[in-house]
Amino acid sequence: MNARGLGPVAAKFGLGWVGSALTGHERRQGMLVIPYMRPAGGENAVATIRFRCIADECVKDENGEFYAPTRKEDHSRHKKWFGKYWGLPGDVPRLYNTPALVTASPYVVLTEGEFDAQVWDMADVPATGYQGTDAWRDHFIPPYLGYERVFIIADGDEAGIKAAEARAAQIPKSTVVSLKDGLDSNSFFHIHGRDALRGVIGL
Numbered sequence: 670m671n672a673r674g675l676g677p678v679a680a681k682f683g684l685g686w687v688g689s690a691l692t693g694h695e696r697r698q699g700m701l702v703i704p705y706m707r708p709a710g711g712e713n714a715v716a717t718i719r720f721r722c723i724a725d726e727c728v729k730d731e732n733g734e735f736y737a738p739t740r741k742e743d744h745s746r747h748k749k750w751f752g753k754y755w756g757l758p759g760d761v762p763r764l765y766n767t768p769a770l771v772t773a774s775p776y777v778v779l780t781e782g783e784f785d786a787q788v789w790d791m792a793d794v795p796a797t798g799y800q801g802t803d804a805w806r807d808h809f810i811p812p813y814l815g816y817e818r819v820f821i822i823a824d825g826d827e828a829g830i831k832a833a834e835a836r837a838a839q840i841p842k843s844t845v846v847s848l849k850d851g852l853d854s855n856s857f858f859h860i861h862g863r864d865a866l867r868g869v870i871g872l
């Protein structure tokens with residue numbers, strides 16, 4: 670997973686891997702596990718978990734090179750059953766990395782996707798993620814009120830900018846920050862590094 674720049678964050682975010690799936694979860698075999706941690710520790714520390722496909726056939730090309738960070742992965746072979754991400758049965762959309770929202774900070778970042786939130790957090794910027802346009806809910810808005818600035822990070826393509834602008838229309842004191850060249854935060858971080866990522870929001 671170093672190709673995605675995740676090595677150092679795996680421990681912090683509790684990332685795991687389905688090495689031996691329990692009965693009923695066989696189709697999640699080999700997937701990356703992303704826990705949704707709550708700010709408070711203890712028994713209820715994990716609100717849910719999501720799975721992310723990291724199958725070689727999907728994330729590497731025919732030469733064994735990772736598509737990331739410059740090319741799109743190809744999950745078409747299992748698209749009929751599940752996409753790049755998969756939740757637990759009956760789960761509802763949630764915000765990712767909510768501990769960032771109880772960090773003392775005048776600003777916070779909102780990204781589309783868990784891994785993008787992680788790289789901002791890795792760059793010492795409080796950051797949260799949502800699961801995509803279809804998974805945005807109006808009750809996600811109040812946690813973002815009261816900040817001096819909410820930076821909504823748009824992936825550098827038309828769909829990304831459209832989604833970010835829709836979020837900005839709902840969140841006061843928010844600014845859409847667009848990453849260039851079709852990059853998402855993760856790709857940008859991988860290519861340009863920590864300081865350049867912070868520079869995107871003027872830090």
Ligand SMILES: [Zn+2]
Nearest residue numbers: 722724727744
């Ligand atoms: Zn896949």
